[in-house]
Amino acid sequence: MMYELLGRITFIFLIGLALLFLLSFVLSVVLIKKRRIILPRLLLFTVDHFYHQIKGLAHLFGLRESLVDNIGIELRNTLSANAFARIAPHDRILVVPQCIRHPKCQARLDSSQGIMCKDCGMCIIKNLKVEAARLGYQFYAVPGGRFVERIVKKVQPKAALGVACYKDLNNAMHDLSRAKFIVQGVPLVRDGCVGTEVNLRELLDRMKLGIEDTLKVPSPCELEASKKTA
Numbered sequence: 001m002m003y004e005l006l007g008r009i010t011f012i013f014l015i016g017l018a019l020l021f022l023l024s025f026v027l028s029v030v031l032i033k034k035r036r037i038i039l040p041r042l043l044l045f046t047v048d049h050f051y052h053q054i055k056g057l058a059h060l061f062g063l064r065e066s067l068v069d070n071i072g073i074e075l076r077n078t079l080s081a082n083a084f085a086r087i088a089p090h091d092r093i094l095v096v097p098q099c100i101r102h103p104k105c106q107a108r109l110d111s112s113q114g115i116m117c118k119d120c121g122m123c124i125i126k127n128l129k130v131e132a133a134r135l136g137y138q139f140y141a142v143p144g145g146r147f148v149e150r151i152v153k154k155v156q157p158k159a160a161l162g163v164a165c166y167k168d169l170n171n172a173m174h175d176l177s178r179a180k181f182i183v184q185g186v187p188l189v190r191d192g193c194v195g196t197e198v199n200l201r202e203l204l205d206r207m208k209l210g211i212e213d214t215l216k217v218p219s220p221c222e223l224e225a226s227k228k229t230a
């Protein structure tokens with residue numbers, strides 16, 4: 001009797017799980033193909049709780065594993081965009097990875113501040129730093145996730161906007177959301193250890209969420225973003 005009951009419960013659980021996976025799969029296809037986000041909280045629940053299993057399935061079907069991270073990033077961006085827009089800029093931090101700096105960068109790494117950019121102008125960090133300060137953000141270029149944790153503990157921002165490769169970004173957004181920080185993220189369009197690249201237009205748009213930009217002439221960062229999208 002006891003075993004029969006256990007068998008039934010297990011069977012119902014497995015059917016429920018299969019239905020959840022099937023529904024999440026359909027929702028993911030709609031998100032990827034049509035750029036429409038339906039039932040984001042349900043989909044995010046599945047991605048968060050069955051992350052490794054879904055990655056395994058993606059691998060099995062010959063799909064990029066980063067697709068799963070990308071879905072997690074898009075869902076969190078969508079769910080927290082309005083809350084992020086309501087946070088005052090001085091309570092926000094912008095964190096970019098050190099791999100977007102120029103390979104010949106001479107800036108030193110400070111153990112609490114990250115890369116101390118010398119404004120040489122060889123990479124985008126100089127302009128991003130200026131743009132972040134202009135909009136009111138605290139800006140950091142850092143070597144890794146551990147550094148982000150340290151900065152968040154020290155600065156205690158209300159919201160964080162991050163740039164990183166798909167996997168690191170999704171993990172960081174997941175951890176920060178669980179710690180009740182409001183997050184936004186922009187994945188690198190070209191990742192690796194050096195010479196990485198971010199979609200500047202997308203990053204600027206996210207930086208300006210909820211901020212009325214009164215600047216009459218385009219900032220150097222805006223000019224660079226326009227050049228890249230032209």
Ligand code: SF4
Binds near residue numbers: 104115123124
């Ligand atoms: S702009 Fe700053 S981060 Fe970029 S290469 Fe120059 S010193 Fe390094």
